[in-house]
Amino acid sequence: MRDKGQEAEIIRLLKAGAGHVSGQKLSRALGVTRTAVWKHIEALRKSGYTIEASPSKGYRLKGPLPFNGIEVSSLLETGFVGRELRFHNEVGSTNAEAFELARNGAVEGTVIMAEGQTNGKGRLGRRWESPAGHNIYLSIILRPPIPPEEAHWLTFVAAVAAAEAISEFCPARPVLKWPNDILINGRKAAGILLEMGSEPERVHFVVMGIGVNVNMTRPMFPEYIRNTATSVRETKGAEVDRRTLAGRLLSSVELWYKVYLAEGSVPILSEWKRYFGFEGKEIRVVSFGNTVKGVCLGVDDTGALLIREPGGAVKKIVAGDMEAASK
Ligand code: BT5
Secondary structure: OOHHHHHHHHHHHHHHHHHHOOOHHHHHOOOOOOOHHHHHHHHHHHHOOOOEEEEOOOEEEEEEOOOOOHHHHHHHHHHHHHHEEEEEEEEEEEHHHHHHHHHOOOOOOEEEEEEEEOOEEEHHOOOOOOOOOOOEEEEEEEEOOEEEEEOHHHHHHHHHHHHHHHHHHOOOOEEEEEOOOEEEOOOEEEEEEEEEOOOOOOOEEEEEEEEEEOOHHHHHHOOOHOEOOOOHHHOOOOOOOHHHHHHHHHHHHHHHHHHHHHOOHHHHHHHHHHHOOOOOOEEEEEEEEEEEEEEEEEOOOOOOOEEEEEOOOOEEOOOOOOEEEEO
């Protein structure tokens, strides 16, 4: 069984040591044998670190730091979100794994993160393209003391948190599209998938899945989304440090989640509206197989989308997909 705590400690000592750190010093600091240190070094190499070993001088950290659980954890500024963090190089879906863990009692704030997903999930059985090496895919287990009909507010919490975190790294202001898309310059840069385990009266847990296209470039997107998807890098014109962005994202989720628990949906919705980019615009919404067209009147106090149809009737939409009507 690997001891992630000891591996994180080795990385901390190697970073603090600037030059080489002897195997003896590491084994003393950790209270383990030098063979155990060597095994940890091998495991760390597998998780992306370049560690130079010299028989006379010891170990030295070289090259760029990888995107992994140790690095994200070392940057965390949260109280509980991500304090239990599981990082996988490859997973089917972080949401699916988080759901299983939540059912088995994982603590609130547990985060599952992956370098790549082979079966990344969108809403309604759709797919989330999740190639390894460029983006952020994470799922957060939350246990809000609310009834199931309130759980959709956590999509709003996630959207506000993601927009806020992305805006720190991106020259263009992110725009939210109801209910769960984060757009940059009109293209989708991030998506949210909320799943929950509940009984009629109360939510047991919510899995808040967030996927952010960070460093993907246009040719990397599959043909079918090349004209509708983008990444933070595409807008910024430079690589973005995924470790820092992931850390900011988790801080932001924690902050807005706490606001929601303390003050309810009002402050969340008011922040969400600051990023909503479609009020007053012609839109088209597909909801349960029906298409509704009209002028977007915004979102009401329950989070439902309001549309004024050409005849003047106002329709309230509780679930669906919206697009700008010009598309
Ligand atoms: C979403 O669904 O936008 C929810 C995406 C949630 C992904 C995260 S990643 C971590 C966690 N684990 C998971 O398994 N999922 C969550 P939806 O609104 O249904 O949008 C899906 C549609 O977006 C697809 O049908 C494509 O058209 C498009 N799409 C797929 N991959 C994309 C990508 N990487 N970037 C932009 N658009 C994409």
